[in-house]
Amino acid sequence: MRKGERTREAILERAVILFNQKGYANASMSDIMEATGLQKGGIYNHFKSKEELAVEAFEYGFQITGKAMLRYIQGRTQPLDRLKGFIEFFIEYGMHPPVMGGCILLNTALEADDTNPVLYERARQAMESWRDLLRRTIRRGIAQGQLRDTLNTEALISLIISTLEGSIMMSKLYNDVTHIEYAVEFLLQHIEHSVNV
Amino acid sequence: MRKGERTREAILERAVILFNQKGYANASMSDIMEATGLQKGGIYNHFKSKEELAVEAFEYGFQITGKAMLRYIQGRTQPLDRLKGFIEFFIEYGMHPPVMGGCILLNTALEADDTNPVLYERARQAMESWRDLLRRTIRRGIAQGQLRDTLNTEALISLIISTLEGSIMMSKLYNDVTHIEYAVEFLLQHIEHSVNV
Numbered sequence: 454m455r456k457g458e459r460t461r462e463a464i465l466e467r468a469v470i471l472f473n474q475k476g477y478a479n480a481s482m483s484d485i486m487e488a489t490g491l492q493k494g495g496i497y498n499h500f501k502s503k504e505e506l507a508v509e510a511f512e513y514g515f516q517i518t519g520k521a522m523l524r525y526i527q528g529r530t531q532p533l534d535r536l537k538g539f540i541e542f543f544i545e546y547g548m549h550p551p552v553m554g555g556c557i558l559l560n561t562a563l564e565a566d567d568t569n570p571v572l573y574e575r576a577r578q579a580m581e582s583w584r585d586l587l588r589r590t591i592r593r594g595i596a597q598g599q600l601r602d603t604l605n606t607e608a609l610i611s612l613i614i615s616t617l618e619g620s621i622m623m624s625k626l627y628n629d630v631t632h633i634e635y636a637v638e639f640l641l642q643h644i645e646h647s648v649n650v
Numbered sequence: 651m652r653k654g655e656r657t658r659e660a661i662l663e664r665a666v667i668l669f670n671q672k673g674y675a676n677a678s679m680s681d682i683m684e685a686t687g688l689q690k691g692g693i694y695n696h697f698k699s700k701e702e703l704a705v706e707a708f709e710y711g712f713q714i715t716g717k718a719m720l721r722y723i724q725g726r727t728q729p730l731d732r733l734k735g736f737i738e739f740f741i742e743y744g745m746h747p748p749v750m751g752g753c754i755l756l757n758t759a760l761e762a763d764d765t766n767p768v769l770y771e772r773a774r775q776a777m778e779s780w781r782d783l784l785r786r787t788i789r790r791g792i793a794q795g796q797l798r799d800t801l802n803t804e805a806l807i808s809l810i811i812s813t814l815e816g817s818i819m820m821s822k823l824y825n826d827v828t829h830i831e832y833a834v835e836f837l838l839q840h841i842e843h844s845v846n847v
Contacts, residue, residue: 474764479675554764562823563760567671567751577823608832611820615833616809619816623808626759626774635805636812643836 461499462513464489468506469514473554476564477507477572508571511561514552515579521551532594533648539587540640543617547624547633556621558583584610604647613640658696659710661686665703666711670751673761674704674769705768708758711749712776718748729791730845736784737837740814744821744830753818755780781807801844810837 454462467488471480482493482503489496500506525545526538550556558579565572587610594600620636623629651659664685668677679690679700686693697703722742723735747753755776762769784807791797817833820826 476673476675476761476765478673479765555760559819560760562819563752563757564673566822568673568676573823580820580823608835611817611829611832612813612836615816615820615829616813617816618819619812619814620808622756622759622815623777623812625763626770626777632808632812635808638805639809639840643840 457499460491460495464491464496464499464506465510465513469510469517469557470553472507472510473514473552473557473560477561478564478568504571507569508575511557511572511575511579514557517551518546518557519582521546531599532590532597533599533644536587536590536594536644537641539590540613540617540637540644543621544630544633544637547621548630555625556618559618559621580614583614587613598649601647601649609644609647612643616640654696657688657692661688661693661696661703662707662710666707666714666754667750669704669707670711670749670754670757673757675761675765701768704766705772708754708769708772708776711754714748715743715754716779718743728796729787729794730796730841733784733787733791733841734838736787737810737814737834737841740818741827741830741834744818745827752822753815756815756818777811780811784810795846797841798844798846806841806844809840813837 464485468480468485471484471488475484482496485496485503485506486493496506500509522539522542525542526535529535529538546556554560558576561572562576562580565576588606591600591604591606591609595602595604595606616636616639617633620633623632661682665677665682668681668685672681679693682693682700682703683690693703697706719736719739722739723732726732726735743753751757755773758769759773759777762773785803788797788801788803788806792799792801792803813833813836814830817830820829
């Protein structure tokens with residue numbers, strides 16, 4: 454990696470934590486300068502504007518998160534096993550989020566919805582990638598006869614993500630991972646009811 | 651209501667929407683002046699600082715939300731019926747939040763957790779009031795024999811709030827209330843499994 458690329462990545466590494474903890478609008482250029490140890494010019498060498506940095510930092514953070522998720526489920530080739538892996542990952546994810554400050558997708562979605570159309574669109578795309586992963590997995594599970602074909606795939610996807618993301622909010626609010634554990638336990642039970650026996 | 655009180659309430663009415671949509675840190679004094687149509691001095695006559703206004707606006711917004719909730723469930727005296735009412739309320743709540751900009755508790759909790767200890771504490775207290783309402787209702791349901799006494803009350807409370815709050819995030823992200831409807835349907839089914847038959 455060239456020096457320029459290393460600097461760029463170092464900026465992203467620090468900026469993404471700052472944005473995830475403080476919010477995109479609330480983190481100022483001086484916060485970013487302080488976090489990266491660079492002058493304004495050094496940052497603008499790599500990113501045209503704070504807005505561009507925010508979008509790139511989100512992409513960078515979501516990529517790290519996606520990699521952690523894929524590492525967690527990579528050995529699981531059976532669809533049912535993979536689906537359960539996606540859900541169980543969130544206990545680890547809530548305790549040690551790859552980007553400090555909680556779930557980057559949850560935080561970005563809720564900040565951007567009323568204020569930042571570009572970030573809002575990126576958050577939707579990121580959410581689509583999770584929904585696609587779940588959709589493909591559930592459809593394979595149905596095709597292979599592991600899951601009942603009467604299952605409402607879209608409802609299950611929605612329920613899984615809503616419950617897990619809500620439980621991350623609760624676990625942050627109370628500083629208590631038990632909320633995620635309850636969510637995971639319930640979802641695994643719920644999926645058991647959709648398994649072909 | 652005296653004129654001073656009316657002005658105070660008018661400030662809160664507008665500020666709470668602004669904060670709920672833009673975030674507390676991101677909404678500036680000039681945004682607040684623009685939203686209320688008042689000069690800085692007119693606002694400081696009623697609130698010592700932006701921080702005080704933010705806390706009062708949250709309390710005001712959560713009170714409105716609480717009243718909407720209580721109106722929705724007030725006719726329901728049976729605990730099981732009341733519990734279902736709490737859950738069903740969220741469809742209405744997600745479609746027409748009493749404070750524009752989504753769930754004020756979810757937004758405040760996620761903004762404040764890493765940045766604003768005073769608001770974070772208020773968000774926890776607000777969440778406690780919902781948890782208490784659910785706890786009292788579930789316990790009455792168990793005491794009256796409507797709900798099974800093997801029920802894990804704390805787990806059920808956590809699941810209800812996580813699932814509903816997560817579904818509000820999803821419904822805002824996709825501008826589609828279906829996500830809340832899925833969450834409500836799942837929770838009502840889940841509670842049916844805990845009903846004594």
